[in-house]
Amino acid sequence: MAKLILKNCAIEVSGVDFSDHVSSVEVNLSKDEIDTTNFGGDGRERAHGLKDDSFVLNFQQDFAAAEVDATLYPLWDLESEFTVTVRPTSAAVGVSNPGYSATCILLEYQPLAGSVGELSETSVTFPAQRTGITRAIA
Amino acid sequence: MNLTEEQKQRIAEVREANRETRSEKTYVVIGPHRVNGKSVGETILLSLTPSLESALLTAGHIALPSAAQEQPKAPVKEKAAPAAKERKVTASG
Numbered sequence: 001m002a003k004l005i006l007k008n009c010a011i012e013v014s015g016v017d018f019s020d021h022v023s024s025v026e027v028n029l030s031k032d033e034i035d036t037t038n039f040g041g042d043g044r045e046r047a048h049g050l051k052d053d054s055f056v057l058n059f060q061q062d063f064a065a066a067e068v069d070a071t072l073y074p075l076w077d078l079e080s081e082f083t084v085t086v087r088p089t090s091a092a093v094g095v096s097n098p099g100y101s102a103t104c105i106l107l108e109y110q111p112l113a114g115s116v117g118e119l120s121e122t123s124v125t126f127p128a129q130r131t132g133i134t135r136a137i138a
Numbered sequence: 139m140n141l142t143e144e145q146k147q148r149i150a151e152v153r154e155a156n157r158e159t160r161s162e163k164t165y166v167v168i169g170p171h172r173v174n175g176k177s178v179g180e181t182i183l184l185s186l187t188p189s190l191e192s193a194l195l196t197a198g199h200i201a202l203p204s205a206a207q208e209q210p211k212a213p214v215k216e217k218a219a220p221a222a223k224e225r226k227v228t229a230s231g
Contacts, residue, residue: 014190016199017172066169066198074193081158082190 051132
């Protein structure tokens with residue numbers, strides 16, 4: 001596959017397609033670093049700990065019904081668990097278009113921040129629960 | 139820590155009780171955004187927890203079929219009301 005220029009990432013929050021209101025995306029895969037250094041060598045030794053994955057999406061804020069704020073506020077307020085899914089392109093999931101998804105929660109939400117004349121945007125971090133972010137190719 | 143099978147089962151029961159149960163229902167997509175690939179007006183079968191169902195209903199992405207059927211009736215009533223007022227004004231004037 002050719003090198004990818006991001007143009008049409010597929011972004012779904014709780015099954016709702018928000019691709020037309022998201023301007024940047026991060027899929028962060030992370031595991032805690034557990035120090036297991038011992039007297040067996042000259043340097044540090046580490047082991048993989050618990051997963052701590054997250055998605056970071058930059059939403060273009062929209063306060064209309066069934067848009068960004070109307071969706072994110074209830075997810076934060078009702079403390080729901082919901083699915084976030086991201087694909088590099090809007091094409092179907094496949095070997096060259098993996099789908100990254102996780103059950104997430106919303107701990108922090110900043111509905112409004114910005115200066116005069118700016119596009120109202122809000123960066124939202126979705127921490128993944130339990131199994132972390134999974135990668136599907138079929 | 140070594141747990142007995144009974145303790146493990148008890149822990150599993152408590153976890154299950156604390157977890158929100160999902161119920162499968164049919165909804166109608168009413169929002170401008172596609173929901174699980176379905177567009178506005180299409181029906182969709184979703185398995186949702188009570189809080190997630192509330193979040194999606196509140197947001198205006200989906201509606202229960204009964205509520206969705208009622209929605210088109212509301213604008214018709216709104217249109218009928220001003221017409222009646224206009225007639226009254228004409229009659230009195």
